[in-house]
Amino acid sequence: MFKKVCIIGCGLIGSSIARGIKKNKLARKVVSSNRSNKTNKKVIKLKIVDEASSDTKKIVEGSDLIIISSPLSSYKNIILKIKSYIKNGAILTDVGSVKKNTISLIKKNIPKDISWISSHPIAGTEDSGPESGFSQLFKNKWCILTPSKQSNNKDVKLLKKFWRKLGSRVDVMDEKKHDYILSITSHMPHLIAYNIVNTALKIKKKKDRNIVKYSAGGLRDFTRIAASNPIMWRDIFIQNGENTLKMIDRFIENLIDLKKSIKSKNGKKLEKTFRKTKKIRKEIIEAGQDISKPDFGRK
Amino acid sequence: MFKKVCIIGCGLIGSSIARGIKKNKLARKVVSSNRSNKTNKKVIKLKIVDEASSDTKKIVEGSDLIIISSPLSSYKNIILKIKSYIKNGAILTDVGSVKKNTISLIKKNIPKDISWISSHPIAGTEDSGPESGFSQLFKNKWCILTPSKQSNNKDVKLLKKFWRKLGSRVDVMDEKKHDYILSITSHMPHLIAYNIVNTALKIKKKKDRNIVKYSAGGLRDFTRIAASNPIMWRDIFIQNGENTLKMIDRFIENLIDLKKSIKSKNGKKLEKTFRKTKKIRKEIIEAGQDISKPDFGRK
Numbered sequence: 001m002f003k004k005v006c007i008i009g010c011g012l013i014g015s016s017i018a019r020g021i022k023k024n025k026l027a028r029k030v031v032s033s034n035r036s037n038k039t040n041k042k043v044i045k046l047k048i049v050d051e052a053s054s055d056t057k058k059i060v061e062g063s064d065l066i067i068i069s070s071p072l073s074s075y076k077n078i079i080l081k082i083k084s085y086i087k088n089g090a091i092l093t094d095v096g097s098v099k100k101n102t103i104s105l106i107k108k109n110i111p112k113d114i115s116w117i118s119s120h121p122i123a124g125t126e127d128s129g130p131e132s133g134f135s136q137l138f139k140n141k142w143c144i145l146t147p148s149k150q151s152n153n154k155d156v157k158l159l160k161k162f163w164r165k166l167g168s169r170v171d172v173m174d175e176k177k178h179d180y181i182l183s184i185t186s187h188m189p190h191l192i193a194y195n196i197v198n199t200a201l202k203i204k205k206k207k208d209r210n211i212v213k214y215s216a217g218g219l220r221d222f223t224r225i226a227a228s229n230p231i232m233w234r235d236i237f238i239q240n241g242e243n244t245l246k247m248i249d250r251f252i253e254n255l256i257d258l259k260k261s262i263k264s265k266n267g268k269k270l271e272k273t274f275r276k277t278k279k280i281r282k283e284i285i286e287a288g289q290d291i292s293k294p295d296f297g298r299k
Numbered sequence: 300m301f302k303k304v305c306i307i308g309c310g311l312i313g314s315s316i317a318r319g320i321k322k323n324k325l326a327r328k329v330v331s332s333n334r335s336n337k338t339n340k341k342v343i344k345l346k347i348v349d350e351a352s353s354d355t356k357k358i359v360e361g362s363d364l365i366i367i368s369s370p371l372s373s374y375k376n377i378i379l380k381i382k383s384y385i386k387n388g389a390i391l392t393d394v395g396s397v398k399k400n401t402i403s404l405i406k407k408n409i410p411k412d413i414s415w416i417s418s419h420p421i422a423g424t425e426d427s428g429p430e431s432g433f434s435q436l437f438k439n440k441w442c443i444l445t446p447s448k449q450s451n452n453k454d455v456k457l458l459k460k461f462w463r464k465l466g467s468r469v470d471v472m473d474e475k476k477h478d479y480i481l482s483i484t485s486h487m488p489h490l491i492a493y494n495i496v497n498t499a500l501k502i503k504k505k506k507d508r509n510i511v512k513y514s515a516g517g518l519r520d521f522t523r524i525a526a527s528n529p530i531m532w533r534d535i536f537i538q539n540g541e542n543t544l545k546m547i548d549r550f551i552e553n554l555i556d557l558k559k560s561i562k563s564k565n566g567k568k569l570e571k572t573f574r575k576t577k578k579i580r581k582e583i584i585e586a587g588q589d590i591s592k593p594d595f596g597r598k
Contacts, residue, residue, distance in 0.1 A: 073566075097516075122516045125593035126580070132593065141515050171512075181509045184499050186516025192495050193517070195557055197576040199550050200483050210480045212582045213470075216440050217396075217421045217485025218492070220589045221520055227580035230573035237561050237569060248558050251498050252551055258494055259547050262536045267372075270536060274529035277496040281425070281526035283511045290519045294424035294431065296595035 001162060002027040006063035008056060008078055009070025010034055010043045011229075012124060013095050015133030017067060018048045020166040023135045033059045043130050057085045065162070067119075068094035072235035075102055079109050086114050091155045093119045097182060097232075098239040099146050099175035106150070115155040118146040120178065121168055122186070126227040139167035140288050146175050183243035188251065190233055191244065193225035300461060301326040305362035307355060307377055308369025309333055309342045310528075311423060312394050314432030316366060317347045319465040322434045332358045342429050356384045364461070366418075367393040371534035374401055378408050385413050390454045392418045396481060396531075397538040398445050398474035405449070414454040417445040419477065420467060421485070425526040438466035439587050445474050482542035486535055487550065490543065492524035493532070 005027040007014045014032065021027050032049040033056040034040050040052035053059050060066055060082045068078055075094070086092060092114050096102055099118055106116050123141040125132065143163040147156050160170045173181075200219060204211045215223065237244055261269045285292045304326040306313045317329050331348040332355040333339050339351035352358045359365055359381045367377055374393070385391060391413050395401055398417055405415050422440040424431065442462040446455050459469045472480075499518060503510045514522065536543055560568045584591045 122513050127593045136598070142512055144513075181513060182516060184502055185510055185513040185518045188498075189495055189517035189521055191557060192491060192521075192554075194573055194576050195554050196488055196491050196550065197579060198572055199487075199546070199553050201575060201579060202553070203483055203549070209586075211484055212579065212586045212588065213441055214421050214443075214480060214484040215583045215586075215588050217481060218488035218524055219484045220583050221524060222488055222491075223576070223580040223583055224589070224595065225517055225520060226573075226576035228573075230570050230577065233573055234566050234569040238564050238566055241561050241564070244561055245558060247498070248554060248561075250502065251495065252554065254498050254501070255491075255494050255547060255551065258490060259544060262540050262543055262547075265537050265540070267533050267537060270533045271529050273497055274493055274525075274527075274532055276500060277493050277522070277525035278529065280496060280500060280511065281522040284514045284519050284522055287508075287511045287514075289511065289514050290523070291597050294426045296523065296597050298590050298595050299435070 001158075001165070002064040004029045004031065004063045005065045005067065006060050007032045007049065008060075008066065008068045008082075009074070010039060010048065010052070010130045011069065012128055012132045013121065013137075014067065014069035015043065015048050015130035016135065016137040017069065017095075017166065018043070019133055019135040020138065022048075024165050026162060026165055027065070031059050031063070039130060046130065048130055048133070056081050060085045062087055063090060065091045065093070068092075068096070071231045072096050072098060072102070072239050073231070075105060079105060083109050083111065086111070088113045089115070091115045091117060091159060093117050093159060095119055095121055097186065097236045099178050101239045103146070103148060103175050106148070110150070112150060114150070115152040116148055116150045117156055117159050118148070118175070119159065119163065120144045120146070120182070121163070123168075124228075126224050128229045136167065138163070141168055143168035143170050144178055145170060145172050146178055147172065179240050180243050183240055183247050187236055187240055187244050188247040190225055190228060191237065191248070192251070193222040194233070196222050197226040300457075300464070301363040303328045303330065303362045304364045304366065305359050306331045306348065307359075307365065307367045307381075308373070309338060309347060309351070309429045310368065311427055311431045312420065312436075313366065313368035314342065314347050314429040315434065315436040316368065316394075316465065317342070318432055318434040319437065321347075323464050325461060325464055326364070330358050330362070338429060345429065347429055347432070355380050359384045361386055362389060364390045364392070367391075367395070370530045371395050371397060371401070371538050372530070374404060378404060382408050382410065385410070387412045388414070390414045390416060390458060392416050392458060394418055394420055396485065396535045398477050400538045402445070402447060402474050405447070409449070411449060413449070414451040415447055415449045416455055416458050417447070417474070418458065418462065419443045419445070419481070420462070423527075425523050427528045435466065437462070440467055442467035442469050443477055444469060444471050445477055446471065478539050479542050482539055482546050486539055486543050487546040489524055489527060489532055490536065490547070491550070492521040495521050496525040
């Protein structure tokens with residue numbers, strides 16, 4: 001499919017892509033650039049890629065597909081570094097969770113003969129780093145492509161095929177819609193998870209083990225999401241601030257409504273609200289976006 | 300251990316207790332009372348209990364251990380119904396998630412020669428009904444006992460042993476502390492899950508499948524908790540209103556703090572907050588209250 005694929009930032013997502021490429025034989029050569037030499041050594045040792053170096057310019061050269069999979073805040077530096085070293089006609093993509101900023105950054109800096117098509121695989125776990133990746137991460141999950149005026153149609157087709165080979169289902173969406181939808185399905189849930197765990201921690205006195213001991217009552221689910229990569233999520237909230245701030249307001253509005261129902265012991269209204277939310281779980285399972293086993297199949 | 304155990308309300312928790320009793324041979328006979336005849340027939344057909352009837356008074360008679368495992372709002376009716384039919388010296392317990400109201404209800408109504416010891420197994424799934432129960436539900440999970448002046452010490456020991464035989468670890472706590480701790484580790488997380496799913500649903504336009512399709516970005520975890528029994532949770536929030544309302548205020552306070560950091564693009568503060576919450580996940584896994592596999596081991 002490709003001669004040389006270059007992955008910039010071989011963390012959970014990047015290393016999962018690399019593993020998927022190798023498993024499905026989608027490229028003759030997979031290389032990676034990481035800032036730390038420790039990571040470069042690790043991805044070679046784990047046989048995730050064929051070559052790795054902190055010299056991004058050099059390693060990008062000659063690649064047909066370049067995938068930026070590092071935190072959003074690192075994009076600018078990377079793009080300025082590689083812009084003169086990308087092969088004419090190569091495809092440049094990323095895996096970032098927010099599109100708006102990136103797209104204007106590319107527009108300003110990347111030559112017109114590079115096919116720029118942004119990607120966002122809606123997949124991940126709470127773990128970080130190259131050792132946590134696995135080739136099946138994208139299986140049945142959606143990957144959203146956001147082509148631009150700078151995308152060659154043939155390349156959009158090729159990139160779609162690439163993600164499908166990795167197991168993804170592919171959708172196409174413009175950046176505005178992407179950033180809005182993701183603020184509901186991903187960014188806001190993460191912020192809320194961070195906030196409830198943080199609220200519990202603030203209440204917890206030193207050496208008080210109760211919050212840990214009785215977390216199976218519900219809190220433990222939130223601690224999983226709140227264990228996600230802090231740098232990645234810091235960048236997401238800042239870059240998708242506009243949508244996130246609106247969602248926070250809507251969330252607080254609805255929470256105050258629930259508060260009123262609890263205060264006035266309005267059982268009917270509470271029950272009605274809780275019945276509505278049950279249905280969506282079923283739809284998510286039917287859409288293959290979660291498993292049907294109770295408690296996520298945990299034992 | 301017991302001659303006859305009576306379970307009032309054979310739902311997820313009640314039927315899991317019944318299954319555990321049978322599996323571990325903790326009683327010669329297990330009986331159950333349910334309001335609907337359909338449920339009574341089902342629990343007999345599934346061989347969960349030996350006898351089942353909607354005639355609660357009759358079925359309670361002669362039991363050494365009576366376990367109320369129905370929604371909190373049904374307690375008053377049940378207690379008024381059974382109070383004259385409980386055997387002298389029997390143990391009466393429940394599995395309710397809020398203690399304060401129940402304890403005053405018992406105090407007013409249950410004769411002094413009945414040993415009243417409240418229980419709360421911190422275990423469950425998002426499923427409801429007798430078919431969803433399983434004997435391993437309590438394994439490694441904590442069960443909190445709240446004895447009262449009306450509890451015979453010997454019986455507290457016996458009830459501890461009973462829960463341990465079902466796989467639980469047992470703690471003793473007074474009702475005030477119980478209701479406070481659980482509002483943090485269980486009630487508030489559930490309210491927040493209901494609220495974020497409800498907020499997403501309010502935004503979702505009819506026939507818009509995006510929220511379902513891209514839920515793997517985080518929202519799906521919350522839909523699991525928000526699929527819990529609506530009646531049970533309605534009752535919990537009303538009965539633990541005082542603590543829940545306080546927690547809502549703390550939660551909103553902290554969320555507004557996060558909102559400010561996002562608005563002012565204060566990356567340092569966001570990162571610091573997100574780093575703190577990562578640690579507690581590790582502690583929960585070490586305490587055996589969640590599995591260590593990423594993504595709850597979902598595939």
